[in-house]
Amino acid sequence: MRHDETGDLRFFAHLVASGSLTACARNLQTSPATVSRRLARLESRLGSLLVVRNTRHFGLSENGRIYHERAVEILALIDGLEEEISSNTNIPRGTLGIGAPVELGRRLIAPFLATFSATYPNLLVNLALASEGFYDTSDSLDVVLRLGLPDSPDAVVTRLASTVRVLCASPEYLARRPQPVTPQDLAAHDCLCLRRNKTMALLDRWVIGNDLQTEIITVEPRLSSTNAEIIHDWALSGEGIAYKLLCDVHHDLEQGRLVRIFPDLQGEKIDLHAVLPNRKYTQASVRAFLDSFKRRLRVAGFF
Template sequence: MAYDEISDLRFFTVLVEAGSISATARSMGTSPAVVSRRLSRLEERLGASLIVRTTRHFRPSETGRVLYERGVQIIADIDQLQNDLSIANTVPQGTLSIGAPVELGRRQIAPFIASFGERYPQLKISLALAGEGLHDFSDCLDVILRLGMPDTQGATVTLLATTRRVLCASPAYIARKTLPRTPQELIHHDCLCLRRHKTMTVLNRWAIGDDEKRDVITVPSRLSTTSCEIIHDWALAGQGIAYKLLCDVSQDIESGKLIRIFPDLYGEKTDLYAVMPPRHNASANVRTFLHALREFLHSSGGF
């Protein structure tokens, strides 16, 4: 199976699970127009309509349902195969360059790299942090960690873990305000919102719910920024409620610095991928690193 076909399968599973073009775009860190064009190209290539879209419904067609169900299994088999092959037969040595998003890199990946480096002292590891989606392979990186499905043509992509967004606030904020009893009551609270780089579009439509029902609430944005870390810092300082990836705030929730609001509900799902350069066979260093990182992430509280 060609990379483009695998990539299209991953894209379509994300689309079906997200439940809308706009939610898929947010999950992938792109625009609804890009998602719509990619869906159209996939339908054209397969010669079939995959999604039934009306003003009231968004669901896979019969062909789309078959593609989704078979695609989920195919992707799982591919990821398992890559996981099995990733176990290195030799001791890692030489150099390894990793790119990661800023907050995830600082809070999760950097501590892991420190312990991984102690296990393999002959390996010299460098970690480059940048805003989500800003890394590319002109940065001379062996592997890029990416939240949301990558769109790098020809790259080797493997799923590492899945996290979700949660609502959280500091004990100081909760002491000052009455906790929302329902997601709809978020409109009466101080909410800390991300903005897109360049366009400065505020991301204030927060999806929250369970496996059966999800509400999308347009929250008031009292403070907003393009930095995930600043949102985190504001939440710790008691400035309001944040809509954060669980992997970024799990340690603070465990320590009590932040408290989950609606602990039985979740926001949007986000996948963490490892991306290797196009037409590049992953080295033993990369395979061993990803195998160990996957185990670490699955044992941590945020994934």
């Protein structure tokens, strides 16, 4: 029987991405036994153990690591070749991997992708979310959306739009506490602050102002978290004042769940960038995604 080598490569890449036989079976909508048998057949064909597994551990052998690395590279070349050829007809197909920050991904990009995917039924879309969008194109992604510039000097970067940080709180919070009249009044309020992942550095210096003058206010947080969505939820539940990206809270402001404090002032401007691999061509799927997504950004708290 002829082996489906490409299918085996995709299967193994999916298995490693899933992190376990059970998760892989769930994602492929099959049974763990079926996944285990297919892995066993692959290892038998190659004559090498690829996965070291027991009831408590799932890891790659040295040959498994090499096979996975080569599999990802080969699949990227295959998908890139198909995309390059299909781009002549401008019909996105194949696989599109997108990386994004968690809150932006959940609240804006995920709903957009549901509609976008329905428009292109031959395109398999994968969305990967990281707490601060710190994925890069080496993570087997075709495009990464980043708030702020990436660190990689050889990245291909396109600015999509800009947003700003704004101060906001729930009507319930402002009903029991006097609304700040000047930025200095923030010192007397319950503030909700982000912390950096790993370092736990507190982001308690809030920039606020206009085109003529800005100032930096150091606030004392009552609550803080490394997760932007938790800050958002605390603000909605009346726990205090948050310093949020307009793109994350614009729906809540429009529908009155949050109230903008100092509506004539704003915080830092933040650019949203698309980071692409350093390739000689841009996939038809990436072009279609970015063209459609930029139109969506115009009504999503960006400018």
